[in-house]
Amino acid sequence: MxxxxxxxxxxxxxxxxxxxxxxxxxxxxxxxxxxxxxxxxxxxxxxxxxxxxxxxxxxxxxxxxxxxxxxxxxxxxxxxxxxxxRFEPDVAALIVDTLDAHDVAYILEAPEALRGRTGVGERLRRVLAPVFAGRSGHDGVLSTDVDPVEDILGPVQYSDDLRGASFAKISCFDSPVPLTRLMGGLGPQVGLIPSSLSALGDSAGEIFMAGxxxxxxxxxxxxxxxxxxxxxxxxxxxxxxxxxxxxxxxxxxxxxxxxxxxxxxxxxxxxxxxxxxxxxxxxxxxxx
CATH class of the missing domain: 3.40.50.1000 (HAD superfamily/HAD-like)
Known part of the structure; x- marks a missing residue:
């Protein structure tokens, strides 16, 4: 720098x-x-x-x-x-299987679409609503007529089977176990950073392609x-x-x-x- x-x-x-x-x-x-x-x-x-x-x-x-x-x-x-x-297909399938096995609520992110498992939308709304509660004011600079939860979830397409999905990143919003515990089984091609929604703690994070x-x-x-x-x-x-x-x-x-x-x-x-x-x-x- x-x-x-x-x-x-x-x-x-x-x-x-x-x-x-x-x-x-x-x-x-x-x-x-x-x-x-x-x-x-x-x-x-x-x-x-x-x-x-x-x-x-x-x-x-x-x-x-x-x-x-x-x-x-x-x-x-x-x-x-x-x-x-994007993640290689075998790595992508391993990530999906691991997250599903641990009941993690997540969204797969690709340029053409956001994808989530059928039924996860309502769970995510319950998790995200308290994070944004009371955030209606922007000191008069920004408009307040956009729901921040819908800003995240509005574009999501839902499916019963995500194992064949192509994606570059995964946003996890609700994990019953710390996401760091799951990383060891995913291999060196996979990295994890904290979620920008810090209020969610270690139950949330972004899984990305290492490097x-x-x-x-x-x-x-x-x-x-x-x-x-x-x-x-x-x-x-x-x-x-x-x-x-x-x-x-x-x-x-x-x-x-x-x-x-x-x-x-x-x-x-x-x-x-x-x-x-x-x-x-x-x-x-x-x-x-």
């Missing part, structure tokens, strides 16, 4: 949840800031842990130069898919466009943002973010309710 400044165009990679938007809602100041820095010749990319199937159209309508989803598993620019990695993270997706863009790493800016708040902030020339953490993100950041900025992305752009001189 470095906080070195440059007059060359920047390439900015933005996490969505807790950074650019709150439960799928972006403040107008963030939309305007993205559009303005792009008018000034900089590049702006979405870089999210969400699969493409869970990124709302109204987020993308702000206009971006590319989209990295699945925490680095998929990279798309100008309609061209540059990377789309796949947001910086991997950024490197694909960097190589395609011939970017200078010193000109890369990354802004994020969660555990899955650590690698991209470490990799970026300038790493900016949301000020109430995960401790690991705060530890590697060059700068801090407020969350969406405080228009933090716009303030970060201004602090870098990108809006002057």
């Amino acid at each position: 470095s906080s070195q400044q440059t007059d060359r165009p920047r390439a900015i990679f933005l996490d969505i949840d807790g950074t650019y938007a709150d439960h799928g809602l972006a403040p107008a100041a963030h939309v305007e800031a993205v559009q303005e820095v792009r008018r000034r010749g900089h590049l702006v990319f979405v870089c999210t842990g969400r699969p493409l199937s869970m990124v709302p159209d109204h987020i993308l309508e702000a206009g971006f130069d590319g989209v990295i989803t699945g925490a680095g598993a998929r990279v798309e620019m100008n309609g061209e898919v540059l990377k789309d990695t 796949t993270h947001k910086a991997v997706g950024i490197r694909v863009v960097e190589e395609r466009l011939g970017l200078n790493r010193a000109d890369i800016v990354a802004i994020g708040d969660s555990a899955n943002d650590i690698e991209m902030l470490e990799y970026a020339g300038v790493g900016i953490a949301v000020e109430d973010g995960h401790p690991g993100v705060l530890a590697v950041a060059d700068r801090l900025t407020p969350g969406p309710a405080g228009n933090g992305v716009a303030l970060a752009f201004a602090g870098l001189g990108l809006l002057d």
Whole structure:
């Protein structure tokens, strides 16, 4: 990392949840800031842990130069898919069998769809509703008419048999046993990070392909466009943002973010309710 400044165009990679938007809602100041820095010749990319199937159209309508989803598993620019990695079929089947054997409530994440087992939707709603209780206020900056539970579960397709599903990541929301206990039986190709919903504790987490993270997706863009790493800016708040902030020339953490993100950041900025992305752009001189 470095906080070195440059007059060359920047390439900015933005996490969505807790950074650019709150439960799928972006403040107008963030939309305007993205559009303005792009008018000034900089590049702006979405870089999210969400699969493409869970990124709302109204987020993308702000206009971006590319989209990295699945925490680095998929990279798309100008309609061209540059990377789309999934779990190998035998590993995917082992994960599904293990989670089902331990009665874990989970969602399989792929670019084309979110998938869950038939009947898990109501269980997930019961688990998630208390997490978001009382979160109706956004200090007047963000709209409050989107249900954050439906933001997560609305796109899910349900099926009785998920063993043949293709996916890049799994979000687990309710496990009767700590997920860390299940990891040993899944092999070295599989990793686990804490859920961004910290209130769920060790009963929740995200299972991902080991070696796949947001910086991997950024490197694909960097190589395609011939970017200078010193000109890369990354802004994020969660555990899955650590690698991209470490990799970026300038790493900016949301000020109430995960401790690991705060530890590697060059700068801090407020969350969406405080228009933090716009303030970060201004602090870098990108809006002057």
